[in-house]
Amino acid sequence: MWEIGGLVGKVEKLYxxxxxxxRARFARMVVYVNLEKVLISQVLVNGTLQRIEYEYLPTxxxxxxxxxxxxxxxxxxxxxxxxxxx
Numbered sequence: 001m002w003e004i005g006g007l008v009g010k011v012e013k014l015y016x017x018x019x020x021x022x023r024a025r026f027a028r029m030v031v032y033v034n035l036e037k038v039l040i041s042q043v044l045v046n047g048t049l050q051r052i053e054y055e056y057l058p059t060x061x062x063x064x065x066x067x068x069x070x071x072x073x074x075x076x077x078x079x080x081x082x083x084x085x086x
Contacts, residue, residue, distance in 0.1 A: 001027050007043050008052060009033035028055075038065030 005011035
């Protein structure tokens with residue numbers, strides 16, 4: 001788990017939780033991330049894509065990978081759409 005968290009940022013703590021209901025198994029981590037770098041939305045673990053959720057960063061755009069807006073209002077997405085229409 002430390003290696004997987006290391007793909008996201010610097011791991012400070014790991015909390016293992018299991019829930020046999022809807023969420024199945026998950027791990028919660030405290031990870032320091034550099035908000036000036038692109039954030040990742042998923043990692044490949046044993047051949048399966050696992051989604052990364054940033055609990056305290058509600059406005060993460062996974063179109064451009066930056067914090068502060070969502071993909072629906074991303075300037076990169078607007079620029080790409082304008083270029084494809086030309």
